[in-house]
Amino acid sequence: MSSDQHGERPRWLDRPETVTLIVHSLWVICAALVVAEFFYHKHPYFRFDGSFGFYAIFGFAAYCFIVLSAKRLRRLIKREEGYYDE
Amino acid sequence: MSELLLNPAILMMAAGLVALVLPRRALGIWAVAVPLATLWLLWTLPQGEAGRLTVFGIELITRRIDGLSFVWAVIFHIAAILAGLYAWHVQDRVQQVAALIYAGSAIGAVLSGDLLTLFLYWELTALSSVLLIWASRNPTATKVGFRYLVIQVISGLLLMCGALVLYRDQGTVAFGHIGLEGLAGWLIFIAFGIKCAFPLLHNWLQDAYPQATPTGTVVLSAFTTKLAVYALARGFAGEELLITIGAVMTAFPIFFAVIENDLRRVLSYSLNNQLGFMVVGVGVGTELALNGAAAHAFAHILYKALLFMSMGAVLHRVGTVKASELGGLYKSMPVTTIFCIIGAMSISAFPLFSGFVTKSMILTAVGGEGYWVIWTVLLFASAGVLDHSGIKVPFFTFFFHDAGHRVKEAPWNMLLAMGITAFLCIGIGVYPEPLYAILPYPVDYAPYTAAHVITQLQLLMFAALAFAVLMRKGWYPEEIPSTNLDTDWLYRRLLPRVIRSLLNGMWAIDRGARAGAMAVVNGVVERMAKSHGPEGLMSRNISIGAMVSWVSLFLAIYLFLSFY
Structure with a gap:
């Protein structure tokens, strides 16, 4: 049952484009975090x-x-x- | 005497008894004011041992405040205050009284300096907390409560046996380091282990906590298991066995949490998993590790309470916390949604949230001591935490498919309690120094290094990405109404079956024996009837005439013989 069936205005999060946008942002954040690998000093516990x-x-x-x-x-x-x- | 009474635990329990006669409308404010007052008392009390009592020649110490007990006593007070506020609207006297006595006895247990006092409080936590389950007032909760009580009482009895054996062996019941030597050590270890929900001894937790009242589960989640962690830290710090046990505890519940439908049960599995981190810290036993265990217990009580509060609010408004029946609640309960997400991010240990600055102390201690397998398991479990508590609980409740529930936002007192708890979760994450200042040992640890922030974000964001991918591919297990078997199957199904078949066997043997005896008796009766019956040999009628002729014959013979 969605917002429509309650006679409500569809929310931003109800739209499939929004979900796609969120997932794409996640990819971008993850990519940025991989790039960040080059910019900090590691001190691992093990090898x-x-x-x-x-x-x-x-x-x-x-x-x-x-x-x-x-x-x-x-x-x-x-x-x-x-x-x-x- | 005043030293005995000048104990936050005693006062809180006395206040619990006072609540028996208070007007119902005063119960809410009482539940908040009392722990606030006793927290102030705790803060002003001097460190050291006090409240000595000699019973049968055994010296008991009813109040011991030191680095380890202080941090636990403080967080137990905070939990009691927040739970009191959360349950402000509850006018059920049983619950309000039980909550105060339960919190009081947990604090008393933490402050006790000997094993007998500990035992008394230990059992009292069991007896008072079960009322929070029974207060649900339905047949299932009644049954579950009995199961819970039996297991808790067994833990207490083991503790008492251990204390008595220790007294016989060493002439003391002082509660210091015990270690795994001898019978006493093992008995006490298992007693603590049951309450700490060690693997295979764990299932009372997931069985009982989801059956308590919406507010009761919040109270339950704070005390019993963390009391057990405290007891382990006091008695068994540095026991290597705990490292393995703790690691197993972090890992196995996450699989159950992924497929569990009841979200309060998901949180119970997650609680079990978090306890594992603390147990590992206790097992490593270095100053950093013990600080980590204490800090993590502190942070964990808050974020776990926050998560249970948000689910309690949903249960209160919607009437269910089954993931399969929820979704889209952010539209009706937006504030609760935000608080739940803060709890979820805290438990997942996102930077700026409490889990980040506490769990990492344990991982650093484990890594620093070179336990690479354990460290990898803990990292693995951290990814698991993100799934069940970080994503699953908020996502399937407040987002995903709109289940069509249109309810009111949570009551003001629930929101306020959640708000303060959320504030503390972020506060500890952003500014951990006040927490670090009350830890048992001096803290030399900086959580916010570039490496720590980036690696933690990589772990969490890539795990979140995995969720997105699995979800979009349709590979994520759907939420379906179900019961998942766990070790409780052993005593809920197998044991009754075994007992039933044993009894059936005994009935059969009994039946056989009785049938045999009856056959013998019948045989005897039949033979008697044959010999003594109307046609029997023994009752044959011989005529008087015949007898007289025999007598005369004998007399004649006798006469004849007498002539010679």
């Missing part, structure tokens, strides 16, 4: 965390891994809502 773009790659990969494996986990542990019948 691997000092490699180029480590945090960026790790953040993206870890997130995908978590979400996609949780989706798999659902096949194993998901039951209907009233499973425990309480």
